[in-house]
Amino acid sequence: MIIGSLRRSVVATAALALTGLLALSACGDDGGDTGGTKAAGGYKPVKAGKLTVCTNLPYPPFQFDQGGKTVGFDVDMIDLAAKKLGLTQEITSLDFNLIKSGAALNSRKCDVAAAGMTITDERKQVLNFSRPYFPEYLALLVKKGSGLKTLDDVKAKNLKLGVQADTTSLDMAKEKGFTPKEFKDSGKQLLALQSGQVDAVLQDLPVVNDWMKKGDISGKFEVAGEIPTGKQYGFAARKTGSEDLIKAINEAVTESIKNGTWAATYKKWIGSEPKSMPAES
Structure with a gap:
């Protein structure tokens, strides 16, 4: 019983010491900074x-x-x-x-x-x-020959619009009365357009222009309109x-x-x- 008590005492002491070290470490790194190193x-x-x-x-x-x-x-x-x-x-x-x-x-x-x-x-x-x-411009990308020119056209025909989640494209789509399909990143958004999950996508113009550099995209899709938002990155x-x-x-x-x-x-x-x-x- 004495040996057991001693063992428990040693374990408790070690645990307290470890807790103290961890606390000092947490205080010292300030949530992951470099401990005083400045640029x-x-x-x-x-x-x-x-x-x-x-x-x-x-x-x-x-x-x-x-x-x-x-x-x-x-x-x-x-x-x-x-x-x-x-x-x-x-x-x-x-x-x-x-x-x-x-x-x-x-x-x-x-x-x-x-x-x-x-x-x-x-x-x-x-x-x-x-x-x-960077000045912000949005672009509406649609299938070639669709006849779509504006977001209003997409809405009037009750077509599916795809946007990137948590972006100003989503904000604009909602302001226009859409309940758009949201995607976590621009790559998934483009794949959805290519696979027919959506009929049109709203995305930042430079991103769309980059997509259009690829022949398989520019051969099937077109930029219906460019939309200056007056906002900035x-x-x-x-x-x-x-x-x-x-x-x-x-x-x-x-x-x-x-x-x-x-x-x-x-x-x-x-x-x-x-x-x-x-x-x-």
Whole structure:
């Protein structure tokens, strides 16, 4: 019985010690940050030496896989900010709702969201946005010869509309009175159109233009209309404690616009001259 008591005492002591170590560890890492390591400009990234970026793949031409590497317009823009901070960009793909809701950023799963994300008042409540970096245009993609020209045409014929979940395309579709079919990413949305699950899709124009570069898409489908929304894309960071990061991103975007890098990057990934420039703020 004495031996049993001693064993229980040793186990209890060890458990308490382990609990204490875990508590100290939790206090020290502040939800996954780098324990005091700061980048240039004073920002403390989630991982030492890395600028961890959340996105929702695939989303060409902003972020997509090319030869086993994630590339695109957003990737090039964030690289400019990462260099200012002396960091290397590291990209992770998440459900878009985790990004736009602020859950991924505010829990420090990543430093910044670069996901072709539209700046909205609702999203500003939970995220700290950069200055605008890309003007938003939507596009309606339909089957060739369908006779469809507008969203009103799709609705009048009681046809099925497909949108990407949690996006401004979904918001616009609902405003027009649709109950659209939602897809987790743009790739699934396109497959649904190809397989006949939906009759038309509403998606960001650059994404649709990228689809149309493929012969099997452009041979069967056409852009019925381009819709300027008057809104802008922004990069986003956690609501508080990200001021130094947003400052670096703003400086990088502004410099790229002034020195011509932004326009060259647009032409590289979008394949045309810019329709318009990003708003100042």
